[in-house]
Amino acid sequence: MPEGRYVGAPIKRREDARLLTGESRFVDDIRIAGTKSVAFRRSDHAHARIVSINTDAAKQSPGVVGVFTAADIEGDARPIIASSRMANYQPTPMQILAKDKVRFVGEAVVAVVAENRYLAEDAAELVEIDYEPLAPVTDAEAAARPDSPLLHDGFASNVLVEREFKRGDVVEALWRPPVKVKARFRVHRKTPLALESRVCLAEFQAAKSHMTLYTSSQVPGIIKDALVKALDIPGSHFRVVAPDVGGGFGGKTSLYPEEALVCILARKIRGAVKWCSDRSEDLLATSQAFDEIVDAEMSVDEAGRILGVTAEVIGDVGAYSIYPWTAGIEPVQVISFLPGPYRIEHYHGRVRGVATCKPPMGPYRGVGRPVATFVMERLIDMAARKLGLDALQMRLTNIVQPHEFPYKTASGMRWDKAGFVECLKDAAEAIEYAALRETQAKAHAEGRMLGIGIATFAELTGIGSRLSASPGMPINTGTETAHLSMDATGGVTARFGVTCYGQGLETALAQVVADEMGMLIEDVRIIQGDTDAVGHGVGAFASRGAVMGAGAAMLACEALKEKLVKAASALLNAPEDEISVGQGALTTRDGESALTYSELAERYYSHMGAVPLEIKNALGELSVSRMYDPEWGTTSCATHIAVVEVEREACKIKVLQYVVSDDCGQMINPLIVDGQLHGGIAQGIGAALFEELAYDDDGQHLSASLVDYVVPSASDVPRMAMRHPELEKPENLGGIRGIGENGTIGAVAAIANAVSDALAPLGIEVTEVPTTPERLFRMLDASKKEMSNI
Amino acid sequence: MAFEKRIRVTVNGRAFERSVEPRLLLSDFLRETLDLTGTHVGCEHGVCGACTLLMNGDSVRSCLTLAVQADGAEIITVEGHGKAGEFSPAQEAFHACHALQCGFCTPGMLATVVDALRKLPLDSEAEVREALAGNLCRCTGYQHIVDAVLTINTKEEGIS
Ligand code: FES
Ligand code: FES
Numbered sequence: 001m002p003e004g005r006y007v008g009a010p011i012k013r014r015e016d017a018r019l020l021t022g023e024s025r026f027v028d029d030i031r032i033a034g035t036k037s038v039a040f041r042r043s044d045h046a047h048a049r050i051v052s053i054n055t056d057a058a059k060q061s062p063g064v065v066g067v068f069t070a071a072d073i074e075g076d077a078r079p080i081i082a083s084s085r086m087a088n089y090q091p092t093p094m095q096i097l098a099k100d101k102v103r104f105v106g107e108a109v110v111a112v113v114a115e116n117r118y119l120a121e122d123a124a125e126l127v128e129i130d131y132e133p134l135a136p137v138t139d140a141e142a143a144a145r146p147d148s149p150l151l152h153d154g155f156a157s158n159v160l161v162e163r164e165f166k167r168g169d170v171v172e173a174l175w176r177p178p179v180k181v182k183a184r185f186r187v188h189r190k191t192p193l194a195l196e197s198r199v200c201l202a203e204f205q206a207a208k209s210h211m212t213l214y215t216s217s218q219v220p221g222i223i224k225d226a227l228v229k230a231l232d233i234p235g236s237h238f239r240v241v242a243p244d245v246g247g248g249f250g251g252k253t254s255l256y257p258e259e260a261l262v263c264i265l266a267r268k269i270r271g272a273v274k275w276c277s278d279r280s281e282d283l284l285a286t287s288q289a290f291d292e293i294v295d296a297e298m299s300v301d302e303a304g305r306i307l308g309v310t311a312e313v314i315g316d317v318g319a320y321s322i323y324p325w326t327a328g329i330e331p332v333q334v335i336s337f338l339p340g341p342y343r344i345e346h347y348h349g350r351v352r353g354v355a356t357c358k359p360p361m362g363p364y365r366g367v368g369r370p371v372a373t374f375v376m377e378r379l380i381d382m383a384a385r386k387l388g389l390d391a392l393q394m395r396l397t398n399i400v401q402p403h404e405f406p407y408k409t410a411s412g413m414r415w416d417k418a419g420f421v422e423c424l425k426d427a428a429e430a431i432e433y434a435a436l437r438e439t440q441a442k443a444h445a446e447g448r449m450l451g452i453g454i455a456t457f458a459e460l461t462g463i464g465s466r467l468s469a470s471p472g473m474p475i476n477t478g479t480e481t482a483h484l485s486m487d488a489t490g491g492v493t494a495r496f497g498v499t500c501y502g503q504g505l506e507t508a509l510a511q512v513v514a515d516e517m518g519m520l521i522e523d524v525r526i527i528q529g530d531t532d533a534v535g536h537g538v539g540a541f542a543s544r545g546a547v548m549g550a551g552a553a554m555l556a557c558e559a560l561k562e563k564l565v566k567a568a569s570a571l572l573n574a575p576e577d578e579i580s581v582g583q584g585a586l587t588t589r590d591g592e593s594a595l596t597y598s599e600l601a602e603r604y605y606s607h608m609g610a611v612p613l614e615i616k617n618a619l620g621e622l623s624v625s626r627m628y629d630p631e632w633g634t635t636s637c638a639t640h641i642a643v644v645e646v647e648r649e650a651c652k653i654k655v656l657q658y659v660v661s662d663d664c665g666q667m668i669n670p671l672i673v674d675g676q677l678h679g680g681i682a683q684g685i686g687a688a689l690f691e692e693l694a695y696d697d698d699g700q701h702l703s704a705s706l707v708d709y710v711v712p713s714a715s716d717v718p719r720m721a722m723r724h725p726e727l728e729k730p731e732n733l734g735g736i737r738g739i740g741e742n743g744t745i746g747a748v749a750a751i752a753n754a755v756s757d758a759l760a761p762l763g764i765e766v767t768e769v770p771t772t773p774e775r776l777f778r779m780l781d782a783s784k785k786e787m788s789n790i
Numbered sequence: 791m792a793f794e795k796r797i798r799v800t801v802n803g804r805a806f807e808r809s810v811e812p813r814l815l816l817s818d819f820l821r822e823t824l825d826l827t828g829t830h831v832g833c834e835h836g837v838c839g840a841c842t843l844l845m846n847g848d849s850v851r852s853c854l855t856l857a858v859q860a861d862g863a864e865i866i867t868v869e870g871h872g873k874a875g876e877f878s879p880a881q882e883a884f885h886a887c888h889a890l891q892c893g894f895c896t897p898g899m900l901a902t903v904v905d906a907l908r909k910l911p912l913d914s915e916a917e918v919r920e921a922l923a924g925n926l927c928r929c930t931g932y933q934h935i936v937d938a939v940l941t942i943n944t945k946e947e948g949i950s
Contacts, residue, residue, distance in 0.1 A: 012885055017874035019893025020881045022828020022867065026894070029827035116822070118813070195832045195840060195894040195928045246830070246894030247928050279833040502892025502929050671888040671934075678931030679891065706837035706926070714922035714932040719915065743931070 006511035006521055010671040013507040014526075024244045027199040027214045028276050035201065035272040036065050038262060039120035041110040041127040042284065043102035046138065046357035046699020047151065048131035050100055050109065057126040058112055063119030065269060067127070068111045070099035076264045077230045080255065082323040086472035088162045089328070090155055092320045092355070096257045096264070102131070103151055103319035104357050105701050106284025108257060113265055113273060136699040140316035140354040141293060151319060151355045160317055160327040161353040163471065165335055165411040168346035173308025174299045181382040182297035186768040187371045187748075189291035189316065189693040190686075192364045193711060194501070196246020197277035198286060200259045202266035211266065212239045215259055218248040218501050219539030222324060222475070224531045226255045231263055242529040242539075245501035249683065250363035251286045252501065253541045255323045280704040287362025288693060291316040292331060292371050296338075298379040304389045306398045308346035309410075311338050311375065317353040317361040325470040327353040330361050332471045333368025339410040340376045341420045341458040341637060342398045347410030357699035363470075363541060365683060366459075366745040373457040374769065377749035381453075381756060382765055390437075391454050391753070392428055399424060399456065415458055418635040418737070419663035419727040424456050426725045427639035427661035436643065444761060449646040450656075451758025455749035456640075460633035461738025462547025467633055469542050477542070478629050481534040482552035484513070484560045485623030488605040490584075490598030492517060494556070496528040497537020498549040503740060504672040505545045511668055512550045512734070516557035518583045519597065534625065543636065543738025546668055551628035551733035559624040566619055567604045568595055570611045634730045636737035638662035640681070640746035644754040648780060651773045653689055653755055655716075660746065661723040665730050665737035673739050674722045680743020681720055686712045687744070688751035689770050762787075797861040801826065802870030810857045816850075817841045819857035820867060828868035828897050832926070839925030842898035843867045849905035868897035871904075879942050880904055889938035891929035899925050903939055912939060 018024045055067040073096060080094040098109045110127045114120035135149040142148055143158040151158055174180065200215040211233055217223055220240040228235045245252065258275050265273040277285075296311040315331025322329070335349030353361075384394040400407045405417035436452060443450040463469055465478030483495040494513045500506055506526045514521040527533050561581045568586035569576045578589040587594040595603070601622060603610045611619075643657035660677055667673045690710040694702040703709040729735030748769060755776075756766045762783040768775060794809040801824060808823055815834075820826045820843075832840030834853045841853040844866040872878035877885060880903050890896045899922070906912060906921040918939045919932070927935060 010888075013888065015893065016885045016890060019890055019896055020868075020877065020884055020900070021871065021874055022826070022869040022897060023874070024828075024893055026827075026830075028821075028831075031825065118811075118818075193928060194892070195838060195926065196830070196892065197832070245892065247892045249928070279835065279838075502894070504888075504891060675888050675891055675930055675934060678933045679927075679929045680931070682931035683928070705835055706833050707835070711926050711928070713924070713926060714919040714936065715916075717919075717932050719936075720931065720933055 005515065007515045007668050011507060011511055011669055013504050014510060015504060015506050026196055026244045026246055027201055027216045030201060030214055032203050032272040035274050036113045036115065036269065037117040037120045038265065038273055038275040039112050039117060039124040040108040041124045041129065043098060043105055043107040043109055045102055045131050045133055046105050046136045047134040048102050049134060050098065050102065051130040051132050053110060054128040055110060058123040061119065061123035061126055063115035064123045065113040068097065068265065070097040073097060073264050077260055078232065080226060080230050080260065080323055082321045082326045083474055084326045084328065084472035085474060086161055086163065086328055089326065089472065090160045092152055094257055094320065094323055096260050104359050105699060106359060111261060111265065113269065117276065136697070137356050138695060138697055138699045140314050140356055143356050144314060144352055144354045151357065158355045159352050160321050160355050161332065162351070163328065163332050163335065164350045166348050167410040170308045170310050170346045170348040173346035174297060174310065178302055179383060179386055180297060180299045181379055181386060183382070183765065183767045185294040185296060185375050185378065187290045187292050187374060188770060190289045190691045191283055191286060191693055191709065192249040192251030192289060194247030194249060194251055197279060197282040198252065198256065198258065199276045200262050201272060201274040202262040203272040204266035204270055206270045210237045211263055212241060213259065213263055214241045214243065216245050216252060217242045218245065218252040218499060218541055220499060220529060220531050221497055221537035221539050223255055223259060226323060227260060227263060230260060240531045242499055248501035249365040250367065250541065253539065254287050254325060254362045279706060283693065283704045283709055284701055285359050287322055287360050288318060288358065289330065289361065289364030290371055291361065292334060294334065294371065294375045296375050296379060298383055300383045300387065302387065304384065304387055304394045304397050306342060306344050309339065309344055311335055311349045313351040315351060315353045315361065316356050316358065318358040319355060320360045322360040322362045324473055324475050325363055326473055327361060328472060329363050329470040330368050334372045336411045336413060337369045337372035338376055340373060341400055341415065341456060343400055344410045349411060358695060365680060366741045369457065369459050369745040370684065370687060370748045373455055373745050374749045374752055377455045377753055381753050385760060392433055395424055395454065395456055413460065415635045416730060417728060418458060418637045419725060420458065420637050422725055422727055423637055423661040423663055424639045426723055427641050427659050430661060430721060430723050431641045431657065431659045449648060449758040451644050451646065451754040451756065453642045453750045453752065453754025453757055454639065455746045455753060457745055458635050458637040459741065459745060461543035461636045462630050462732060462736065463542060463544065463633035464630035466631050477538050479627050480548035480552050481537060481625060481627045482556040483534050483623065483625040484556045485621060486560065486597065486601050488601050490596065490601040491523045491525065492519065493525045493527060494553060495533035496526065496549055496552065497534045498545050499529045499540045500545065501540055503545065503676060504669065505549060508546055508668040508672060509549050509553055512553045513557060516554055543740040547630060547634060547732055547736045547738055548628055550668060550736055551630060552626055554733050555626035555628055556624050559626055563619060563622060563624060564600060567611065567622065568600055570615045571595060571600060571603055628733065630732045634732050634737050636664060636739065636742060638742050638746055640750040642750040642754040644751065644758055646755065646758045651777045653771060653776065655685060655718045655751065658718050658720040660720065661725060662739065662742055663727050663737060664724055664739045666735040667724060668736065676739050677722055677743045678720055680741060681747045682712050682717045684744040684747020685717060685751055687770060688748045690772065692770050692772065795858050797858055799860050799863055799865055801865045802867060812856065812858050814857045815853055816855040816857050816860050817852035820852065826867055826869055830894050830897055832894065839902060840895050840898040842901040842925065844901050844905060849901045868900055871900060883938040883942045887934045887938040887941060889930060889935040895925060895927040899927065899935060907942060915940065
């Protein structure tokens with residue numbers, strides 16, 4: 001059997017069989033006898049003091065087991081606080097159930113536990129809450145002012161985080177040059193929207209003093225670490241399982257009050273308690289994304305060289321600083337990543353994350369980078385237009401060149417060598433850029449509004465322990481563990497701390513293990529999504545799964561093979577250095593004797609006396625465990641090019657073509673890589689054109705259903721072409737660059753640039769996304785009026 | 791307990807007779823009463839399509855259907871398509887084309903696809919996209935699902 005036959009091949013996924021036949025097991029599919037259901041009475045006020053709560057009628061309702069308010073769970077958990085090393089950071093303790101005050105519509109106030117969900121919801125309706133409304137704090141810009149009402153009593157202001165990055169002399173750079181572009185960019189609030197809403201089920205086995213939390217989470221390791229402390233349960237008696245998870249995209253990377261609550265309630269009623277979010281609760285109370293105002297300015301010289309950039313960001317971080325990421329997770333990364341893959345000497349980025357009466361801001365696919373890329377790429381196109389330069393040329397002029405790596409960005413980040421220029425050129429070639437510009441000119445001459453949009457960017461993936469996955473966050477997200485064990489048949493079970501919410505990592509990791517061990521993939525089993533799998537794990541986020549998982553697997557395979565050599569040495573009576581491992585067997589150098597894995601394992605475990613007992617006592621089980629820490633992160637980059645047509649009469653934007661060229665390093669499975677990109681791009685198209693969580697001035701949520709919150713369907717998404725040029729691999733184990741967020745990061749900017757390009761004859765630049773039909777109508781209408789005024 | 795009505799349904803070829811509350815959704819009846827958890831619920835308000843199944847040969851949203859409305863009906867859920875090792879043509883195509891990631895939308899997608907293959911020409915990519923437009927998928931960007939549908943030989947029976 002040749003080695004290396006799986007990594008890089010389009011292996012069909014092993015997850016599919018269960019998912020295609022209904023044999024999958026999502027949290028809501030788990031059956032534990034006697035499970036009770038929780039329903040919440042959530043706040044319908046954005047900001048109000050809770051005067052009184054009457055639960056009498058709810059308690060009398062059929063099937064009700066108990067009704068709980070904050071007072072009833074007082075003392076059941078220690079405070080959960082997202083701490084940070086950031087200066088001027090104001091943390092907010094998590095409210096498991098709202099106490100004294102509610103701070104957003106949808107915040108849970110009362111929990112009703114009943115025999116089933118229908119009965120729990122019936123009873124929750126009967127709860128009476130008397131509120132004293134307080135002044136809503138809904139506009140982040142206004143909330144940042146010193147005279148704004150405060151959301152958290154005793155705070156210095158509503159500004160929870162503040163940060164600044166500076167390089168060079170931006171004042172000089174912006175003052176001197178002949179060409180400047182500036183705009184106020186607005187990216188509206190959105191939600192990750194996994195198709196499976198959040199679900200959690202806690203089972204407390206009183207006789208064993210053991211708690212199991214099944215939760216639809218991307219980060220069972222983080223949840224466990226937090227809850228053992230909060231609930232004061234020994235880690236050995238607390239297990240968190242994330243079985244099949246129906247998408248996440250960042251929305252399932254935080255610890256939620258509901259997860260803490262089901263554990264508290266399970267312990268109280270000594271049984272199993274489940275909460276299954278409905279879609280409106282998901283839209284009301286899952287962590288949200290973006291929602292930034294960016295005042296940005298760029299100066300360029302006449303040749304199109306960028307001289308300086310400033311960005312002043314106001315991020316609406318919602319009511320609480322989310323655990324563990326903090327309120328800095330999204331907005332701070334906007335200014336970190338804004339300089340992008342470009343040579344920018346003078347930069348000043350400042351950000352304030354401001355608390356408002358909305359659900360907490362959390363990580364969402366791309367984190368900060370979709371907005372940073374949107375702003376930077378828009379500025380470049382605006383400058384190019386002003387100078388009469390071509391958009392592609394302007395990028396080629398400014399992008400970091402191959403000889404400049406490693407490159408330190410203006411915000412202090414380090415880009416290791418990646419195919420910035422190569423991907424930019426490759427994408428242009430793939431879409432036949434020059435010819436496309438001619439087609440566009442013809443279309444414009446015919447009165448058709450065709451636009452081409454480029455977005456090029458770089459990101460950091462597979463981050464090790466030298467960097468925090470969120471600025472200032474004290475928990476380590478830079479390590480993952482692989483544990484391998486060989487059974488008596490020679491099969492290998494590989495357990496991982498890194499998890500999966502649908503991306504296909506189970507297959508990808510099996511490919512890596514099978515190749516490294518030189519085995520058939522069918523003989524490898526992957527276990528993940530269970531804190532019992534390894535001593536410590538973290539989870540799936542920040543494009544880390546493939547890098548960290550494969551790295552840990554490679555180290556563990558190496559160690560296991562060393563162990564197998566030792567065992568074979570005893571069994572074959574040959575010195576260790578004369579035994580080689582490969583193709584599923586151990587062979588002596590002379591080729592005289594060999595043992596397949598199954599022969600070796602069977603003899604080692606089951607043949608009495610085959611291995612001297614001193615050796616066996618010292619070697620132990622044929623299992624190993626290794627941790628991988630890539631130390632820093634690995635740069636991943638791409639160029640996206642979109643072609644759109646704006647249908648003026650219908651107020652419609654059609655995405656006609658889409659090309660991506662990326663540097664993703666070694667692909668483990670090209671099918672999975674492309675799938676990740678496709679899905680990410682579709683979400684980016686959603687963010688660019690459709691998806692918006694709307695709140696009115698009183699903080700009422702106006703988009704709590706999928707009728708109001710529009711997600712792209714199959715007919716809104718074009719066919720996409722993916723290119724992965726052969727480029728130098730990065731230095732991490734496996735040579736892998738993360739790819740999970742790439743699609744979303746590039747798509748928002750590519751689409752916005754394409755729409756602006758289409759509308760350029762009317763003098764319209766898109767500065768606000770999503771460009772919904774309504775916004776498009778207004779822009780077209782305004783330009784019509786302007787024209788008629790001339 | 792509230793007033794209940796007795797219903798008879800055939801699910802994946804098996805007959806069931808149960809007493810149900812009139813307000814019980816068909817999706818909950820399948821998932822909770824019959825323990826057929828392959829049918830997924832993504833929105834409970836008829837938009838996402840995750841709960842789609844085949845009822846009397848038509849694709850139907852089980853979150854918008856009451857269990858009592860299914861009295862006398864023939865239902866096929868995802869558990870009634872092929873099994874692992876003996877996939878139906880639609881399942882096989884989804885597997886070959888990597889048309890699923892988290893798989894949460896997949897049961898509904900399969901029902902929609904089987905129904906559409908019987909009723910619509912689905913010759914062009916645009917037609918396929920139109921046919922899928924009522925089923926949301928958040929993971930795949932639809933491309934591989936479209937590919938899967940285009941590769942299914944429409945002359946074959948949709949489900950085994
Ligand atoms: S759950 Fe039925 S359409 Fe969404
Ligand atoms: S595969 Fe996850 S929603 Fe479609």
